[in-house]
Amino acid sequence: MRVKICGITCAGDAEMAAAAGADALGLVFYAKSPRHVTTEQAAEIARSVPPFVPLVGLFVNTPPQEVNDILAAVPLNLLQFHGEETAPYCEQFRRPYIKALRMKPEMDVVAAMAAHPRARGFLLDAYRPGVPGGTGESFDWQRVPRDTGQHIILAGGLTPDNVSEAIRVAVPGAVDVSGGVEMAPGRKDPQRVAAFVRAARETQNMTSAGAGERAGAGKCEGVEK
Numbered sequence: 001m002r003v004k005i006c007g008i009t010c011a012g013d014a015e016m017a018a019a020a021g022a023d024a025l026g027l028v029f030y031a032k033s034p035r036h037v038t039t040e041q042a043a044e045i046a047r048s049v050p051p052f053v054p055l056v057g058l059f060v061n062t063p064p065q066e067v068n069d070i071l072a073a074v075p076l077n078l079l080q081f082h083g084e085e086t087a088p089y090c091e092q093f094r095r096p097y098i099k100a101l102r103m104k105p106e107m108d109v110v111a112a113m114a115a116h117p118r119a120r121g122f123l124l125d126a127y128r129p130g131v132p133g134g135t136g137e138s139f140d141w142q143r144v145p146r147d148t149g150q151h152i153i154l155a156g157g158l159t160p161d162n163v164s165e166a167i168r169v170a171v172p173g174a175v176d177v178s179g180g181v182e183m184a185p186g187r188k189d190p191q192r193v194a195a196f197v198r199a200a201r202e203t204q205n206m207t208s209a210g211a212g213e214r215a216g217a218g219k220c221e222g223v224e225k
C-alpha cells in the first residue's frame with residue numbers, strides 16, 4: 001500500500017515523513033489552504049527530500065502561467081489537480097498528473113475518470129460544497145468503484161485509526177492524508193505520521209489491494225515469458 005503525506009509546509013516535516021516511510025509528499029499551492037506553501041518555501045522543502053521520494057504539487061484551478069512558474073523553480077514529479085480542471089488543461093504541462101475527484105453524491109465516478117484518459121491515477125476525496133479539499137471529512141468508502149483498471153488513491157478524513165478499515169472497504173492502490181496526521185493546521189505530528197504509515201502497510205498484508213494487481217500488470221507487449 002502506497003502512502004502519500006500531503007500538506008508538507010517545512011523541510012523538517014518532509015524529512016520526518018520520508019523517514020517514516022512515506023512514498024510521496026504533497027505540497028499545496030492553493031493560497032486559501034492553511035497548508036499553502038510559496039514557491040520559495042517549496043523549493044527549500046524540495047532540497048531536503050531524499051532521493052526516491054517523489055514530490056507532488058497540488059493545484060486548484062490555478063492559472064497555467066502560475067503552474068509553469070512553479071514548475072520552473074520546484075522539481076515536482078507529479079501534479080495533482082484538485083479543482084474543476086479539464087483534461088486539455090491538465091495535459092498542457094506535459095507532466096504526469098493525477099486528477100482529484102470530489103465524491104459528490106450523484107457523481108458518476110467512472111464517467112468522470114473517462115474524461116481524463118491521460119491521468120496517471122484518480123484521487124477520490126470527500127465532497128463539501130465550496131471547499132476544494134483538505135476538509136478532514138470522509139465519504140462512503142463503498143462508493144469507490146472496483147475493477148476500473150485505474151490507479152485509485154483514497155483520501156478524505158483518513159486517520160491512523162480509520163485507514164485500515166478504509167483500505168479493507170475501498171481496496172485502493174494508495175492512500176493520501178493531510179489533516180489526520182497533523183498536530184496543528186500545516187504541522188505534521190511525527191507519531192501520527194508513523195502510526196498512519198504503519199497501519200496502511202500492515203493492512204496491505206491482509207488484503208489484495210495494490211497497484212500491481214491491475215489488469216496487465218507484469219505483462220509487456222511483444223515479450224513472451
Ligand SMILES: O=C(O)c1ccccc1N[C@@H]1O[C@H](COP(=O)(O)O)[C@@H](O)[C@H]1O
Nearest residue numbers: 006033133134136156157176177178179
Ligand atoms: O490540504 C489542503 O489544504 C487541500 C486544499 C485544497 C485541496 C486539497 C487539499 N488537500 C488534499 O485533500 C486530501 C484530503 O485531506 P484530509 O486528509 O481530509 O485533510 C488530502 O489528502 C490532500 O490531497
